[in-house]
Amino acid sequence: MLRTSASKRTIGQRIEALLGMRTASEPLADDELGNRLFDISPLASVVLDADGRIVRANRRAETVLGLSRSEVETRAYDDPAWHAVDEHGDHIPSEQLPFARVLDTGEPVYGYEHGIDHPDSEQVWLSVNMAPVVDDTGAIEYVVAAMKDITVSRAQGHELERQLDFFEKAQSIASVGAWEYDAQTGDAYWTDEVLRIHGLDADADLTPERSLDHYHPEDRDAVRSAFEAAVEDDDPYDVTARLITAEGDERWVRTCGEPQYVDGELARVRGTIQDVTEYKRQERERDRMARAVDAAPLGVTLSDPSREDNPLVYANDGFLEMTGYDREAVLGRNCRFLQGPNTDPETVAEIRAAIDDERPVSVVIRNYRADGTEFWNSLDISPVRDATGEVNHFIRFQQDITARIERQRQIETLGRYLRHNLRNRMNVVTGMAELIQAHGDPPLTEYADRIERTSRVLIENVDKERVITELLRTDDPPVVAIDLSTTLREAVADLRADYPDADVTLSLSESASVDAVGRLGTALTELLTNAVVHNDADTPSVAVTVEQGPETTTVEIADDGPGIPDVEVDVLTGTTEETALAHGQGLGLWLVYLIVRRSGGTVTFDDAPDGGSVVTVALRTAGAD
Numbered sequence: 001m002l003r004t005s006a007s008k009r010t011i012g013q014r015i016e017a018l019l020g021m022r023t024a025s026e027p028l029a030d031d032e033l034g035n036r037l038f039d040i041s042p043l044a045s046v047v048l049d050a051d052g053r054i055v056r057a058n059r060r061a062e063t064v065l066g067l068s069r070s071e072v073e074t075r076a077y078d079d080p081a082w083h084a085v086d087e088h089g090d091h092i093p094s095e096q097l098p099f100a101r102v103l104d105t106g107e108p109v110y111g112y113e114h115g116i117d118h119p120d121s122e123q124v125w126l127s128v129n130m131a132p133v134v135d136d137t138g139a140i141e142y143v144v145a146a147m148k149d150i151t152v153s154r155a156q157g158h159e160l161e162r163q164l165d166f167f168e169k170a171q172s173i174a175s176v177g178a179w180e181y182d183a184q185t186g187d188a189y190w191t192d193e194v195l196r197i198h199g200l201d202a203d204a205d206l207t208p209e210r211s212l213d214h215y216h217p218e219d220r221d222a223v224r225s226a227f228e229a230a231v232e233d234d235d236p237y238d239v240t241a242r243l244i245t246a247e248g249d250e251r252w253v254r255t256c257g258e259p260q261y262v263d264g265e266l267a268r269v270r271g272t273i274q275d276v277t278e279y280k281r282q283e284r285e286r287d288r289m290a291r292a293v294d295a296a297p298l299g300v301t302l303s304d305p306s307r308e309d310n311p312l313v314y315a316n317d318g319f320l321e322m323t324g325y326d327r328e329a330v331l332g333r334n335c336r337f338l339q340g341p342n343t344d345p346e347t348v349a350e351i352r353a354a355i356d357d358e359r360p361v362s363v364v365i366r367n368y369r370a371d372g373t374e375f376w377n378s379l380d381i382s383p384v385r386d387a388t389g390e391v392n393h394f395i396r397f398q399q400d401i402t403a404r405i406e407r408q409r410q411i412e413t414l415g416r417y418l419r420h421n422l423r424n425r426m427n428v429v430t431g432m433a434e435l436i437q438a439h440g441d442p443p444l445t446e447y448a449d450r451i452e453r454t455s456r457v458l459i460e461n462v463d464k465e466r467v468i469t470e471l472l473r474t475d476d477p478p479v480v481a482i483d484l485s486t487t488l489r490e491a492v493a494d495l496r497a498d499y500p501d502a503d504v505t506l507s508l509s510e511s512a513s514v515d516a517v518g519r520l521g522t523a524l525t526e527l528l529t530n531a532v533v534h535n536d537a538d539t540p541s542v543a544v545t546v547e548q549g550p551e552t553t554t555v556e557i558a559d560d561g562p563g564i565p566d567v568e569v570d571v572l573t574g575t576t577e578e579t580a581l582a583h584g585q586g587l588g589l590w591l592v593y594l595i596v597r598r599s600g601g602t603v604t605f606d607d608a609p610d611g612g613s614v615v616t617v618a619l620r621t622a623g624a625d
Contacts (some may be wrong), residue, residue, distance in 0.1 A: 043148055044126075053074075066121075077145075097114075106134075111127055113126065130146075175193065175197065176274040180270045180271075183269065214243050227257060236257060251275055255271065257271035268353045296318050298318050301315045303335065303394045305391060311392070315327060324370035329370075342366050360382040362381075375400050376404075379503060380396070430451075430453065437452065479600060483552065485512045501540070507545075512546050513623075516596075522591065533560035541612075552621060560611060599619055601619040
């Protein structure tokens with residue numbers, strides 16, 4: 001911080017004022033030399049009578065006040081046309097102006113600053129010095145005034161203050177402090193920010209050695225060596241190290257020093273110190289993120305749309321392993337090099353449109369590895385925006401899903417076989433069984449009846465397989481709001497119609513809705529049907545109860561049948577691996593389990609206290625968070 005002695009400045013101002021007022025008072029002696037000095041004075045000088053009216057003005061006064069000498073000499077010092085104002089722009093009353101003070105005290109007034117309206121500009125700022133001239137009796141006969149136009153210097157001073165204030169704020173915002181070491185005297189100078197970074201009070205006495213003591217023991221020698229090299233060997237330095245504050249907190253700082261010479265000799269070392277703790281934290285976070293992305297088990301790439309053709313500027317190891325390319329063969333190229341003869345042009349157009357519109361896009365596209373082999377790429381592209389919202393990169397996540405695509409095709413092939421070949425053949429078996437039932441004799445008709453019932457179960461499983469295949473082929477089936485009350489009422493009504501001997505009760509509110517996939521009704525119908533068909537009682541009993549909460553809605557289906565075999569539940573929930581000895585008997589529970597899980601819900605199987613089973617389906621209430 002640069003300081004100037006106030007006493008010297010005051011003395012200089014008073015000397016200048018006295019000389020000016022002496023010159024201004026010369027014409028009162030009525031000699032030719034005095035008149036000449038008054039007129040050529042570099043200060044605007046005027047003489048006022050005891051009533052405050054200007055009776056004499058010099059040439060400089062004409063320039064400063066913007067009026068001719070004759071116009072000036074017709075005015076009073078507090079003429080409203082001049083409109084004297086203070087630094088806040090408020091009007092100054094006459095009794096507070098220098099003339100009134102001189103009359104009241106009989107003493108001179110020095111350096112009184114105020115603004116006046118100027119004919120040739122908006123405003124002029126004056127520094128005014130006034131002193132009384134007394135007669136033989138000691139009464140004030142005249143008051144002489146010397147005025148200096150300080151408009152420019154005042155504006156420069158305000159600008160300097162603004163710049164200094166800006167510099168101080170910039171230091172604080174950027175956490176940068178400045179320091180200087182005098183190589184001749186060994187003295188050190190620093191800004192307040194240096195002390196703040198060290199955690200010291202503003203009046204603390206900080207020396208280079210004391211500053212070095214604040215550095216972490218493991219970093220102190222490096223900082224000391226750099227500083228000594230700057231002093232002894234003229235080597236500038238830039239070191240990042242850990243600093244321990246006065247409160248014991250650890251900070252990362254960047255300290256720089258540069259030697260400066262005068263007449264061939266080292267005069268000083270000047271430098272800065274900056275708190276870079278947050279930057280180091282972010283740097284470590286970026287390093288961790290970069291290592292995680294590099295090791296990610298999927299392809300990650302970045303492209304730069306500001307460069308021609310939006311080339312790749314980063315590719316992780318997962319991308320290189322998946323595509324078979326070297327990093328040198330990838331960077332700097334648009335990723336269309338992965339495309340080939342069988343790449344779908346509509347998918348390519350979809351990607352291009354999303355990039356042009358700077359929006360995310362997700363597609364499955366057929367790409368080609370470096371050796372020419374095809375693979376199916378699950379590609380997600382998102383724009384990366386900077387703090388201003390401008391897109392500066394596009395990030396791509398790529399995953400080889402070739403095995404999944406092939407598995408889906410195999411499922412489709414199996415589904416077609418079951419739906420067509422097996423169904424057709426089972427229809428033949430069912431038809432033959434019905435002929436035997438119609439024309440045969442016992443016990444053949446009994447055998448035919450069993451064949452017919454078994455055939456129909458297998459055909460029903462084919463239909464269930466079709467639904468299961470449909471769900472498995474869809475990675476993310478849509479979940480929608482479903483009117484659970486209506487769905488259950490219709491399912492119970494159908495059950496009662498198909499099995500009139502069954503006792504089926506339904507307990508629910510007037511309206512209950514859940515979020516689920518569209519096949520939820522199929523799952524509930526399957527559970528209700530199982531509760532009846534696997535019950536050997538003359539009057540199977542099934543009780544359905546719905547409880548809706550703000551977050552979760554449950555459907556409880558209780559029956560008095562033999563219960564669900566443990567092996568069915570264990571295989572379904574994964575507790576037991578399915579084997580030749582331990583396996584499920586059908587696809588019904590698999591279908592229920594898959595629909596509920598795809599809906600984001602859960603299904604549990606329990607034994608009823610009095611025998612039978614209780615199946616509970618829990619789903620998210622429609623509209624819940």
